[in-house]
Structures are given as C-alpha cells and as structure tokens.
Amino acid sequence: MVGKPIDVAAGLVFHQKKLLITRRPVGVHLAGLWEFPGGKREPSETFEECLSRELHEELGIDVAIGQLFDEITHDYPERTVRLRFFLCRLANGQPRAIGCAAFEWVTRDGLVEHKFPPADERLLRHLVDTGPLWR
Numbered sequence: 001m002v003g004k005p006i007d008v009a010a011g012l013v014f015h016q017k018k019l020l021i022t023r024r025p026v027g028v029h030l031a032g033l034w035e036f037p038g039g040k041r042e043p044s045e046t047f048e049e050c051l052s053r054e055l056h057e058e059l060g061i062d063v064a065i066g067q068l069f070d071e072i073t074h075d076y077p078e079r080t081v082r083l084r085f086f087l088c089r090l091a092n093g094q095p096r097a098i099g100c101a102a103f104e105w106v107t108r109d110g111l112v113e114h115k116f117p118p119a120d121e122r123l124l125r126h127l128v129d130t131g132p133l134w135r
Contacts, residue, residue, distance in 0.1 A: 005073060005082040009051035010038030012069055012127070015090040017134055018105035021114060022058065025101040034114040036085060037100065047084045058099035062092040070126055074119035085123060108134045
C-alpha cells in the first residue's frame with residue numbers, strides 16, 4: 001500500500017436499462033479510461049454526500065442513492081484507492097460533460113467494450129453477472 005488510501009465514492013447510475021459511465025479527462029491519473037462517475041471524499045463528508053456532490057459538479061445531475069453494491073481497495077504503483085460503489089437512480093437533470101471528458105449510457109453488453117481502470121475489473125464482472133440490475 002502506498003500512503004493513506006484515497007477514499008472515492010462512485011455511482012452506478014441506472015436509467016432505462018442502461019448504466020452511466022464517464023471518461024477520465026486528459027492530464028489526470030488514468031486519463032482516457034472509462035469509469036463510474038464520482039470522486040474523492042472530503043474528510044467532513046460521508047460517502048453518500050460525496051457522491052451527491054460529485055455527480056452534481058461533474059455531470060449536473062441529482063441522483064437517489066441506494067445501497068452499497070461493492071467496495072474495492074486497489075493498490076496502484078503511485079497510490080492506493082478505496083472505492084465504494086453505490087446503486088443510484090437518476091432523479092433530476094440530464095448528464096452534461098462538465099467535469100469529465102465524455103459520458104455514455106451503456107447496455108450490459110456494451111459495458112465490456114469500454115476500457116476501465118484495473119481497480120474496476122471485479123466490479124465489471126459483478127455488474128455483468130447481476131442481470132436484475134439491467135431490467
């Protein structure tokens with residue numbers, strides 16, 4: 001492990017049988033890869049508060065945050081991240097690429113056609129294998 005883990009909250013935002021993914025902008029760690037929207041938790045925030053703030057800042061949307069779906073700690077050479085993924089439902093607004101390079105609504109089959117960070121490998125399998133999420 002490299003230093004204190006960075007806490008990250010991410011949303012699995014489902015809408016009309018599709019899942020929202022975002023592309024990491026140029027100039028950041030893992031630039032160009034796809035990810036689930038969210039971001040770093042501030043010390044004074046809960047993971048849910050962080051996720052709500054980040055989705056509003058990054059995409060201009062409000063979501064209803066549901067249960068924790070998965071938690072992953074992953075060691076990269078330069079940092080360790082502790083990711084919490086929450087099931088979410090789009091509550092208000094349409095996504096706009098404000099704090100990300102792009103966004104896309106993907107189907108269950110389309111999810112595997114995008115390149116994600118290594119930390120998301122187990123989560124991607126779990127999502128594809130959990131059919132009821134996509135109904």
